[in-house]
Amino acid sequence: MTSPDAAPILPSKHLLGIDGLSPSHIIALLDLADTYVVQGRAIDKKTALLKGRTLINLFFESSTRTQSSFELAGKRLGADVMNMSVKTSSVSKGETLIDTASTLNAMRPDILVVRHQDAGAAELLSRKLDCSVINAGDGAHEHPTQALLDALTIRRHRGSFEGLVVAICGDVLHSRVARSNLRLLSMMGARVRLVAPRTLLPCDAERFGVEVYTDMANGLAGADIVMMLRLQLERMAGAFVPSAREYFRFYGLDREKLAHAKPGALVMHPGPMNRGVEIASDIADDVQVSLISEQVEMGVALRMAILDALARGMA
Amino acid sequence: MKRIAFRNARLIDPASGLDAKGGLLVENGRIADVGPRLFNDAEPNDPEVIDCRGLVLAPGLIDCRVFTGEPGAEHRESLESASLAAAVGGVTSMIVMPNTDPVIDEPSLVDFLLRRAQATAKVRVLPCAALTKGLAGETMTEIGLLQEAGAVAFTDGDRSIANARVLRRALSYAATFNALVISHAEDPELVKGASATEGEFATRLGLPASPAIAEAMMVERDIRLVELTGARLHFGQISTRASLEVIAAAKARGVNVTCGVAAHYLALNELDVGAYYTFRKVRPPLRSEADREAMVEGVASGVIDVIVSSHEPQGADTKRQPFASAAAGTVGLETLLPVALSLVHNGQAGLSHVLKTLTEAPARIFGLPAGRLAKGAPADLVLLDEGEPFVVDAEKLHSRARNTAFDGRKFQGRARATFVGGVKVFDALAK
Numbered sequence: 133m134t135s136p137d138a139a140p141i142l143p144s145k146h147l148l149g150i151d152g153l154s155p156s157h158i159i160a161l162l163d164l165a166d167t168y169v170v171q172g173r174a175i176d177k178k179t180a181l182l183k184g185r186t187l188i189n190l191f192f193e194s195s196t197r198t199q200s201s202f203e204l205a206g207k208r209l210g211a212d213v214m215n216m217s218v219k220t221s222s223v224s225k226g227e228t229l230i231d232t233a234s235t236l237n238a239m240r241p242d243i244l245v246v247r248h249q250d251a252g253a254a255e256l257l258s259r260k261l262d263c264s265v266i267n268a269g270d271g272a273h274e275h276p277t278q279a280l281l282d283a284l285t286i287r288r289h290r291g292s293f294e295g296l297v298v299a300i301c302g303d304v305l306h307s308r309v310a311r312s313n314l315r316l317l318s319m320m321g322a323r324v325r326l327v328a329p330r331t332l333l334p335c336d337a338e339r340f341g342v343e344v345y346t347d348m349a350n351g352l353a354g355a356d357i358v359m360m361l362r363l364q365l366e367r368m369a370g371a372f373v374p375s376a377r378e379y380f381r382f383y384g385l386d387r388e389k390l391a392h393a394k395p396g397a398l399v400m401h402p403g404p405m406n407r408g409v410e411i412a413s414d415i416a417d418d419v420q421v422s423l424i425s426e427q428v429e430m431g432v433a434l435r436m437a438i439l440d441a442l443a444r445g446m447a
Numbered sequence: 448m449k450r451i452a453f454r455n456a457r458l459i460d461p462a463s464g465l466d467a468k469g470g471l472l473v474e475n476g477r478i479a480d481v482g483p484r485l486f487n488d489a490e491p492n493d494p495e496v497i498d499c500r501g502l503v504l505a506p507g508l509i510d511c512r513v514f515t516g517e518p519g520a521e522h523r524e525s526l527e528s529a530s531l532a533a534a535v536g537g538v539t540s541m542i543v544m545p546n547t548d549p550v551i552d553e554p555s556l557v558d559f560l561l562r563r564a565q566a567t568a569k570v571r572v573l574p575c576a577a578l579t580k581g582l583a584g585e586t587m588t589e590i591g592l593l594q595e596a597g598a599v600a601f602t603d604g605d606r607s608i609a610n611a612r613v614l615r616r617a618l619s620y621a622a623t624f625n626a627l628v629i630s631h632a633e634d635p636e637l638v639k640g641a642s643a644t645e646g647e648f649a650t651r652l653g654l655p656a657s658p659a660i661a662e663a664m665m666v667e668r669d670i671r672l673v674e675l676t677g678a679r680l681h682f683g684q685i686s687t688r689a690s691l692e693v694i695a696a697a698k699a700r701g702v703n704v705t706c707g708v709a710a711h712y713l714a715l716n717e718l719d720v721g722a723y724y725t726f727r728k729v730r731p732p733l734r735s736e737a738d739r740e741a742m743v744e745g746v747a748s749g750v751i752d753v754i755v756s757s758h759e760p761q762g763a764d765t766k767r768q769p770f771a772s773a774a775a776g777t778v779g780l781e782t783l784l785p786v787a788l789s790l791v792h793n794g795q796a797g798l799s800h801v802l803k804t805l806t807e808a809p810a811r812i813f814g815l816p817a818g819r820l821a822k823g824a825p826a827d828l829v830l831l832d833e834g835e836p837f838v839v840d841a842e843k844l845h846s847r848a849r850n851t852a853f854d855g856r857k858f859q860g861r862a863r864a865t866f867v868g869g870v871k872v873f874d875a876l877a878k
Binding site: 329330331346369371372373374375377378381382 | 580586587588589590591592616619620622623676677
């Protein structure tokens, strides 16, 4: 079992994005996470590694799995975990992000996990707070723990990333998950493809060293991993995509489209899913191809690894 | 096996540059053979032989901008009645606009239109679907599903999309499916309530008028959005020199854009409104003589790709009104070819070049198999006499609506027989 005075794994006391990490950081984190998968499957899941430490979850956007995943990861490591719900806090009374940060800082937390609708919010907080800041999603910028848990899931099935063809499909434009994943996977040697209608592709996406497709059959051809993204309901009403039924017909993952991928290709989704919009139910529920439940399990282990790694840098 | 042999024709195929005496053989609705030597030596022994007597045999015309009243206003024009006019005019394919009631913005309505056309129309009907739901200019339609249902292009018909963000996303989405978008270029606020082009003449008549630049402004904007999104865009009709110059410049820098001109902007100018003649009220309004000349030049130079009728049926109820209150639009399926041929007779463009704007060019823009005299192509043909004089008589038009802007005008050249898929749909040869 690792301890706070083991060698540091991360280059900084914050985890703000995949940008800033190197392949060796990522491999060390994934190795550490593997040990927490074992711990999570034991009868006694709890250690005292972070005993006495305080972790605050500050979520400005609603979240079920990320927030509970961090909460569980913290509790399994023995930390005191507090969830700040923005709806009942003074943020909804008009307090600025900086004022919220100073208030929280005065409570002397050790780790702040933050999700915010604006890109750069985690970065801003990291400059204003004394504690470690973990970005749990900032606007359409980064969601590093999601990319890391996806990497953990992939590595446990495929062994390595070198040469893997990963197709990231759907609303890439608004997706921080896609941005973090394409950064991480490209860095680790995978061949990343983005597949989406042009309205959901960010400008100059090709400049990230990825291949861009607007057609699922071509984009999925020969893929090892098919990563589906969530399409927000409000984006289906004609602004970016004309309707849910049209989206499902051309971009929803069903058996017919999946047949273009490599035999044995695996399907991932960061959740929550829109069944019948971006993914057909029979695929989502098929344990032979779908890693979706496993991603959730890996999420807890990976976040325990991150809390562990950040705690090593603390005095 | 149904065979028709055409002999002794002047074959003009703008797609291949063919312009020579020869023959053509139709088999099972397709062109089986064509060429200068065909049926030269021996009389064909086919059951049906048509002696073309030296008349021009060309691909049937494709009219890219047709409004009908079906569904919703069949009392003005149905697909069937429009197709009768088309057949007489040598038009074998009508690309119909979605501005009907209900608007063609649902895959099931495209399907309906195709079935109605199959059951009632004499010529091919190729539906355009709306680009935005209800033509409201707000939310894009199901371009992928509509394309699968058979829509050949996406347009709000005679409406401009005022909101640049909506158009940008629609173009971007259409580009995903390589779908063609047709734009109507008129700044909606500048032209609101106008029935004439601003200038001395409109001022004399006291008509509410809009500046001619209302068109070029939108052409310019749309072209910038095409460059941003990589979409394929066609301007349904332009009418001013300023628009022509903007499009010529865009084409010169490689932008994927094409345009059409309605026949009336080639033959009429604002003065033809005369004493508030509402049958010559069109949208956009007739322009200055300089703009009319520019349109002729644009066709001759090839910057304007296609000539269209902008066939728009109106009834006496909507036309017999004071000019400003009257509906805009003219029927044009039967006068499209004669007006286009006037450019040939005036020495402004060659016959093959003019026919190209009505056959090969629209087929290329809309991705249609017709529009050429080639083996295997659909036997959509027009036999035309380019010299035959005639006077337009509104009462003798074949469309249900008779609101022609050309009543009483003299032209030279018209269709004498029309074939769609090898089936004769109009025949005036015997007369």
